[in-house]
Amino acid sequence: MKTIQAEIITKNIKEMCIEANHYLTEDMKQALHQAADTERSPLGKQILHQLEDNLQIAAEDMIPICQDTGMAVVFLEVGQDVHVQGGLLTEAVNEGVRQGYEEGFLRKSVVKDPIFRENTKDNTPAIIHYDIVAGDQIKITVAPKGFGSENMSRIFMLKPADGIDGVKNAILTAVKEAGPNACPPMVVGVGIGGTFEKCALLAKKALTRPVAEHSDISYVKEMEEELLARINQSGIGPGGLGGSTTALAVHINTYPTHIAGLPVAVNICCHVNRHCSRIL
Amino acid sequence: MDRYITAPYDDQVAKSLHSGDYVYITGIIYTARDAAHKRMYEALKEGKELPFEVENNVIYYMGPSPAREGRPIGSAGPTTASRMDKYAPSLLDLGLKGMIGKGKRTEEVKQAIVRNGAVYFAAVGGAGALLSKSIISSEVIAYDDLGTEAVRKLQVKNFPVIVVIDFEGNNLYETAIKEYREE
Numbered sequence: 152m153k154t155i156q157a158e159i160i161t162k163n164i165k166e167m168c169i170e171a172n173h174y175l176t177e178d179m180k181q182a183l184h185q186a187a188d189t190e191r192s193p194l195g196k197q198i199l200h201q202l203e204d205n206l207q208i209a210a211e212d213m214i215p216i217c218q219d220t221g222m223a224v225v226f227l228e229v230g231q232d233v234h235v236q237g238g239l240l241t242e243a244v245n246e247g248v249r250q251g252y253e254e255g256f257l258r259k260s261v262v263k264d265p266i267f268r269e270n271t272k273d274n275t276p277a278i279i280h281y282d283i284v285a286g287d288q289i290k291i292t293v294a295p296k297g298f299g300s301e302n303m304s305r306i307f308m309l310k311p312a313d314g315i316d317g318v319k320n321a322i323l324t325a326v327k328e329a330g331p332n333a334c335p336p337m338v339v340g341v342g343i344g345g346t347f348e349k350c351a352l353l354a355k356k357a358l359t360r361p362v363a364e365h366s367d368i369s370y371v372k373e374m375e376e377e378l379l380a381r382i383n384q385s386g387i388g389p390g391g392l393g394g395s396t397t398a399l400a401v402h403i404n405t406y407p408t409h410i411a412g413l414p415v416a417v418n419i420c421c422h423v424n425r426h427c428s429r430i431l
Numbered sequence: 432m433d434r435y436i437t438a439p440y441d442d443q444v445a446k447s448l449h450s451g452d453y454v455y456i457t458g459i460i461y462t463a464r465d466a467a468h469k470r471m472y473e474a475l476k477e478g479k480e481l482p483f484e485v486e487n488n489v490i491y492y493m494g495p496s497p498a499r500e501g502r503p504i505g506s507a508g509p510t511t512a513s514r515m516d517k518y519a520p521s522l523l524d525l526g527l528k529g530m531i532g533k534g535k536r537t538e539e540v541k542q543a544i545v546r547n548g549a550v551y552f553a554a555v556g557g558a559g560a561l562l563s564k565s566i567i568s569s570e571v572i573a574y575d576d577l578g579t580e581a582v583r584k585l586q587v588k589n590f591p592v593i594v595v596i597d598f599e600g601n602n603l604y605e606t607a608i609k610e611y612r613e614e
Contacts, residue, residue, distance in 0.1 A: 192611055194453075194593070198555055201591075205561040209506075214560040218496045218506035218579075256505055258496040258579050268466070270578055299511050299533070299556060331604050332511050332534035334556035386612030390555055391534070392593060393607025423557045 153230075153287035155431055157238030160289070163429055164247020167293035168223060169255035171425040172215045175206060178361040179338075179424055182399040186336060186389075195394025199336075202389075202422055213256075217423045220257040221295030223248045223277040224355065230286035241279060249273040260298070280352065294359055294426035300337065300419045303329035306351055309413040315370075318343060318415050319378060325417035326382050326398065331391020334421035338362065339382070339401045342416040344408035354418035357402035359426045366403055375401045399424075435589070438529065439487040442548045445528050448594050450601035454552065455589040460489040460531070464510055466580040467573075468518040475521055482573030482582050486526030493531075494579035495569070496559070504569045504585075508559030509533040512551070516540050523547045531592055535604060545600045552592035553603075565590040 183206070187199035209216040225244055235243070252259055252274040261275065262268040284290075305325040309317045322341055329337070342353025365372040378401045388394025399422065408414065432451075436444055438458035448454060461483050463471065471481050492512050496505030512519075512532030519530060520543035528549050533556040536544075544551055554562055566585050573582040595603045 192607070194451075194607075195611075201555050201558050201561055205555075205558040208564065209560040212560065213499065214563055215496045215506040216560055217557045218494065218508050218559040219510070220496055220506075256497045256499050258494065258505070260494075260579070272578070297557075302511065330535060330608075331553070331556075332513065334533065381614065384613040386608040386610065388607065388611055390553060390593075391604055391608075392553065392595075393603075393611045395611060395613075421557050 152232050152234055154234045154236050155289060156236055157240065157243035159431065160235070160240065160243040160291070161247040161250065163291060163431065164225065164244050164293060165251035165254065167291065167427050167429060168248055168251030168257065168295065171293050171295050171427045172220045172255065172257055173209050173213060175216065175423070175425065176361065176427070178363060179399070180206060182362045183422060186396040186399060190389065190394050190396045192388055192394035194392055195389040195396060198389040198392065199396065215257060216425070217297055218258055219260060219297040219299060220252070221297045221425070222261055223274060224294045224296050225277050225279045226282070226292040226294070226356065226359070227279060228282045228284045228290040230288045231283050232287035233289055244277055244279055245275045248275050248277045289431045290428060291431065292359055292426055292428040297421060297423060300329070300333040300421040303333040304418045305416070306347065307415045308347070309415055311411070311413050313413060315374070317413070319374065321415045322378055322401070322417050323381060325419065327385055327387070329419050330387050333419045334423070335387055335391055336389055336396045336399045336422050338420045338424040339378070339398050340418040340420060341401065341403040343403060343405045343414070345406040345414060347414060349406060350414035350416040351418065353404040353406055354416035357404045358418060358420045358424060360402045362400040368405065371403050371405060375403055438489045440528060441487055445548050445550050446598050448550050448597055450594050450597045450603045450606065452594040454592050454594060456489070456592060457588050457590070458586070460491050460585050460587055460590070462491045462493045462583040462585060464492050464494050464580050465514050466577045467582050468515050470574055472518045472521065483584070485522055487528050489529035489531065490522070490527060491531040491585065496579070498569070504563050504566050506559030507563040507566055509554040509556055512536055519543065523549050536596060541596055541600055541602065544596050545598060548598045550594055550598065551596040553595045554592050562590070
């Protein structure tokens with residue numbers, strides 16, 4: 152049994168909120184760089200170069216990459232041999248978000264009630280997903296999610312008879328409808344299977360996978376490659392202003408499902424696909 | 432085509448801008464997003480004054496992140512314009528000459544742009560750090576209680592935007608996609 156102090160969790164969450172909003176992971180930077188080389192549209196190329204410049208300015212001057220610093224999505228893989236001391240785990244996470252968004256000059260974008268819409272002024276509550284796993288460590292992933300692309304995400308409850316072609320069409324439909332609203336080039340996270348909510352969570356988690364890393368299930372890998380190619384033939388392009396770079400990656404997670412169902416969730420993320428992880 | 436314009440601007444300038452033009456704006460623009468639009472819309476319905484003169488002006492759909500010490504503003508990129516579609520036609524009919532945002536607009540907004548000789552510009556979404564460098568000063572002029580959604584008067588220099596919908600109703604989102612579609 153290992154003991155982790157709640158305040159250590161708070162400190163790490165705080166730092167990670169600031170880190171994720173100012174620096175993208177190396178794989179995302181490389182994907183953007185490669186896209187700028189291969190983009191066919193001159194305007195698209197110019198936009199991709201601006202996005203690279205934007206990342207450099209964000210890091211050097213400590214200005215958030217995007218003004219929408221997101222709702223803080225936090226994945227916690229909690230080893231069942233860990234004991235958290237000195238406070239509730241959920242409150243430790245929310246306190247980290249509170250401190251990170253204040254001290255990091257991040258935008259507070261959360262409203263207390265979806266209808267009455269009063270800002271909570273500290274970007275809490277976070278959206279926290281807990282997994283109980285083996286071991287005596289806690290793995291934290293902080294993935295601030297902007298709503299330009301979140302608003303364009305979709306869930307489809309397909310019929311088993313719709314099969315793999317139905318799944319592909321659903322994904323392509325979501326991406327095409329998103330178009331310029333989702334700030335392309337996008338990263339497309341997909342969940343197939345499970346129940347309604349499990350499917351959405353699979354899609355959200357898929358966004359945290361390193362770009363260009365494929366599923367280890369061969370038919371899923373083939374789908375990822377085929378869909379990326381087809382999305383990039385849509386013409387939407389950088390900023391939705393035309394071009395050959397509409398998505399940087401398609402990541403698909405699958406899960407067992409019910410005999411009567413074929414849920415497909417498409418969680419779209421813009422090119423500011425933010426996430427960082429630490430193990431305590 | 433690269434164009435350099437000063438805001439506010441009149442009909443003549445608006446009608447010289449064409450879908451696909453790359454435009455650098457210098458001068459004064461105003462920010463307003465969801466909550467500020469709702470309030471302005473309600474103010475209009477009640478016959479009250481708006482926080483700034485809409486005629487010949489430009490609204491930037493943007494809610495910045497907080498400014499660090501010594502800086503005019505934080506990250507400052509565009510938000511999705513379609514959420515303002517309900518409110519935009521009334522403002523265009525009052526003489527609003529430009530909107531800066533990102534993403535698609537409704538047919539009603541397009542018609543109001545054409546009817547009034549205005550322009551819908553896109554700024555590059557997700558480039559808020561870069562775009563903040565073209566903002567020289569920022570002052571909250573109304574709805575302070577809305578925080579990031581307050582109305583701000585911005586002084587901008589060579590603020591980079593692209594004409595999406597022009598006064599003739601041409602729409603770059605539709606034409607450019609066709610050009611690069613390969614399916």
